Amino acid sequence: MKPSFYERPVLDVARDLIGCAVRHGGCVGVIVETEAYHDSEPACHAFVGLTRRTETLFGPPGRAYVYRSYGIHALLNAVCEPAGVGAAVLIRALEPVEGLELMAARRGLDGAAPARALCSGPGKLTQALGIELTENGCDLARGPVVIEPRAAGWGDVPVSVGRRIGITKAVELPWRFCVTGSRFISAPVRAVEDR
DNA sequence: CATGGGATTGACT
DNA sequence: GTCAATCCCATGC
Numbered sequence A: 001m002k003p004s005f006y007e008r009p010v011l012d013v014a015r016d017l018i019g020c021a022v023r024h025g026g027c028v029g030v031i032v033e034t035e036a037y038h039d040s041e042p043a044c045h046a047f048v049g050l051t052r053r054t055e056t057l058f059g060p061p062g063r064a065y066v067y068r069s070y071g072i073h074a075l076l077n078a079v080c081e082p083a084g085v086g087a088a089v090l091i092r093a094l095e096p097v098e099g100l101e102l103m104a105a106r107r108g109l110d111g112a113a114p115a116r117a118l119c120s121g122p123g124k125l126t127q128a129l130g131i132e133l134t135e136n137g138c139d140l141a142r143g144p145v146v147i148e149p150r151a152a153g154w155g156d157v158p159v160s161v162g163r164r165i166g167i168t169k170a171v172e173l174p175w176r177f178c179v180t181g182s183r184f185i186s187a188p189v190r191a192v193e194d195r
Numbered sequence B: 001c002a003t004g005g006g007a008t009t010g011a012c013t
Numbered sequence C: 001g002t003c004a005a006t007c008c009c010a011t012g013c
Helices: A010-016 A100-107 A122-129
Strands: A021-024 A027-038 A064-069 A073-079 A087-098 A146-148 A159-162 A176-179
Touching: A010 A027, A010 A087, A021 A087, A021 A122, A027 A100, A027 A122, A064 A122, A073 A122, A087 A100, A087 A122, A087 A176, A100 A122
Parallel strands: none
Antiparallel strands: A021 A027, A021 A146, A027 A087, A027 A176, A064 A073, A073 A087, A159 A176
8 A cells, every 4th residue: 555545544544444455474364453543642652742662653654663562462553644643553453364374373373273363453463474573664565564455355345433442541432443243353343332 | 770551362260 | 250471661760
């Protein structure tokens, strides 16, 4: 995807990335779950302003923001909006389509493990695709981590909206997007009016 | 320089 | 349902 795709309101990009594909390390998966983050709200790392950690978030759109979570997992984001704005889309789940055996091996799972176990969470998918912190800042059009346009059949899938997962601030914002009814997402979507 | 908190996951009661 | 692993980095003394 070109930089112009990402240089738009982060909520639009989060919705439009549903159905696109992520390619890395000999594996491909279709994005079925995303969340939006923006420096105007406190759940976003960029809320604290420009620091060493948030450099990539405030940089040009179309780059990967990869950071370590809980000391264990690498989480993948796509940087959005013009340079100077700290915004990104967290990739939370993929439907595996290529390199399933390699994904299972990287995840330490048996080859017979169900496909839904491979990439159904932001830490799981980076492990399955072999994405590490060294990919932070990489150009998502050139790689090593590449995001590709929607393939046939993914052009017009229904999308559900809900609240973001695993955060303690700004929990009420409906900034999570999922393929409606997908078995490959990390957790069920609760209706926005549920609270 | 010391401290504390995670955009999570998997193992266990 | 509970809980620990583990490390980067922002903050405060």
